[in-house]
């Protein structure tokens with residue numbers, strides 16, 4: 496069967512990563528979480544004092560960017576990739592509210608996007624890849640054979656993130672999370688560089704009312720159609 500490129504884009508916290516990860520495992524493809532790459536750069540900025548409140552020192556970041564290496568290492572017990580920043584495991588640290596509340600600022604910087612998009616395109620050179628993010632179907636892989644644009648209501652997405660944080664034993668406040676989800680939607684959709692938008696040829700998936708099993712069946716069906724053509 497021919498190998499294809501699968502681009503999954505959509506709003507934050509609508510289950511894109513879980514869906515993309517499961518699909519990749521099922522069909523034996525590589526999975527890349529592009530959001531984790533923006534999160535890792537954000538963590539780097541936090542840990543190296545590049546933030547002053549919500550402002551980032553772009554001059555220093557420009558000097559440092561070529562020294563920021565983001566990669567993924569497969570966890571042998573779970574079979575899932577863990578994000579590495581300059582060779583150190585940062586998978587848990589990039590998922591905190593501290594990073595979530597600043598990542599949109601980093602993702603709106605043009606030279607950060609250029610740097611990460613080039614790496615993402617290199618990762619997908621040999622196809623057989625599922626990548627999720629915001630601009631995968633529009634900018635990273637405009638020729639992807641299968642593009643999916645995922646959405647769900649802001650309340651449902653906030654609820655999911657709330658449960659996720661609670662399960663990890665992190666402090667979580669629903670109203671704060673909902674405000675963060677809405678703020679990120681706004682920044683993601685209105686930023687000047689690569690704003691979040693549905694590619695014309697992307698299939699729309701609103702999963703507000705879908706079970707994981709229903710969603711999975713739908714995805715496999717789209718994959719089957721895309722590979723038989």
Ligand code: DC
Pocket residue numbers: 507508529530531533534598599602627628629630631679683
């Ligand atoms: O999917 P996520 O919540 O982990 O993404 C984190 C942030 O990175 C989010 O604010 C949007 C941004 N992002 C982006 O701009 N482009 C991508 N391809 C992936 C994520």
